[in-house]
Amino acid sequence: MSTQPDPLSAGAARPHAGPDLLYSEEEEALRAAVRDLLTDHCAAPDVLARTESDTPHDVPLWQTLAAGMGLAGLLVPEELGGQGATHREAAVVLEELGRAVAPVPYLTSAVVATEALLACGADDLVTALATAASTGVLAVALHTAPGAPHAVVRHENGTLGGELTAVADAAVADVLLVPADDGGLYAVDAAAAVVVPQVPLDLTRPLARVRLDGAAGRRLGDAEPAVRRALRAGAGLLASEQLGLAEWTLRQTVAHLKERKQFNRPVGGFQALKHRLAQLWLETVHLRAAARNAADALARDEDADVAVAVAQAYAAAVAVHAAEEAVQLHGGIGMTWEHPVHLYLKRAKSDALAYGTAGAHREALAALVDLPA
Numbered sequence: 001m002s003t004q005p006d007p008l009s010a011g012a013a014r015p016h017a018g019p020d021l022l023y024s025e026e027e028e029a030l031r032a033a034v035r036d037l038l039t040d041h042c043a044a045p046d047v048l049a050r051t052e053s054d055t056p057h058d059v060p061l062w063q064t065l066a067a068g069m070g071l072a073g074l075l076v077p078e079e080l081g082g083q084g085a086t087h088r089e090a091a092v093v094l095e096e097l098g099r100a101v102a103p104v105p106y107l108t109s110a111v112v113a114t115e116a117l118l119a120c121g122a123d124d125l126v127t128a129l130a131t132a133a134s135t136g137v138l139a140v141a142l143h144t145a146p147g148a149p150h151a152v153v154r155h156e157n158g159t160l161g162g163e164l165t166a167v168a169d170a171a172v173a174d175v176l177l178v179p180a181d182d183g184g185l186y187a188v189d190a191a192a193a194v195v196v197p198q199v200p201l202d203l204t205r206p207l208a209r210v211r212l213d214g215a216a217g218r219r220l221g222d223a224e225p226a227v228r229r230a231l232r233a234g235a236g237l238l239a240s241e242q243l244g245l246a247e248w249t250l251r252q253t254v255a256h257l258k259e260r261k262q263f264n265r266p267v268g269g270f271q272a273l274k275h276r277l278a279q280l281w282l283e284t285v286h287l288r289a290a291a292r293n294a295a296d297a298l299a300r301d302e303d304a305d306v307a308v309a310v311a312q313a314y315a316a317a318v319a320v321h322a323a324e325e326a327v328q329l330h331g332g333i334g335m336t337w338e339h340p341v342h343l344y345l346k347r348a349k350s351d352a353l354a355y356g357t358a359g360a361h362r363e364a365l366a367a368l369v370d371l372p373a
Helices: 025-041 044-051 059-068 089-101 106-120 121-128 223-259 271-300 304-329 333-335 340-350 360-368
Strands: 137-138 153-155 158-168 175-179 184-189 195-200 207-216 218-222
Touching: 025 059, 025 089, 025 175, 044 340, 059 175, 089 106, 089 223, 089 271, 106 137, 106 175, 106 218, 106 223, 121 137, 121 175, 137 223, 158 175, 175 207, 175 223, 184 207, 184 223, 207 340, 218 223, 223 271, 223 304, 271 304, 304 333, 304 340, 304 360
Parallel strands: 137 175
Antiparallel strands: 153 158, 158 207, 175 184, 184 218, 195 207
């Protein structure tokens, strides 16, 4: 099996001017390659075992995705060592990572940190992330919405000091992108920071507290536009992760109800459950449209703020609903630690807060379209 997709043609300009919600042949090929890899190297028992260990991140899997398949550089131009693809291809990858609740820093490094570096024009660091020579993390709390206030550190006498909390995937970062009180965004060697793990709800996306005490940092540019761009891309593509999560839980629930029997007939044949699953299927289809629209808008850089706000205003409720239904409709086995469905519920709940709540995105959407409160 070839694990090296060719996303370059998928990232080429398309002749149409409007949104394209369908998947191209190249995107489907990319999906198949990523799914095959995750099937072989990210089985549910392995993910569960990692959540109980001191190393929740699957670093070998991340290296295979980032370096072996070149997926860390999807959003990076070819001249900087990337694949020259678009947010559409990155969204397909995130759908598959969501299906597997893969404990890798793809969203935080290959999307959010990469977008921040591209905004600052830090070409050397962009290349390092694109080629998987380094893993980068934007040191902003995971729950921060695009454009929302966020914590900063002090910049005094040429060094940085302070503490930032709820930073996702900081434990595996080589480079931390740190906003400071002078308005700058600084690149800090992770070895110069103290990274203290925090206890997250989602054990597959660890959070940490980052402490800096006289750390040296390289100013990359203005923090505000870079952070905003990075968080917007993170929020928009998070919807694709939530889509993958919802699709997996729905598919697994349907399969379970076809096999489980009561009164000598499959439970899935009962009308009340059929209606619940049909409603969930409709919600998931609507989520796919919103997520694809957000990815396409980011790729075309047209109406991206509106598309991202729409996607995130809708995605959280669907992903949580799908995971909750999966837990309940799996019956007693769904309540056990050994069954992976609880990982999906925790990821869905965590994603509901990541990069802004649905309520925050609805408020942003209302302002964008001049809708009175």
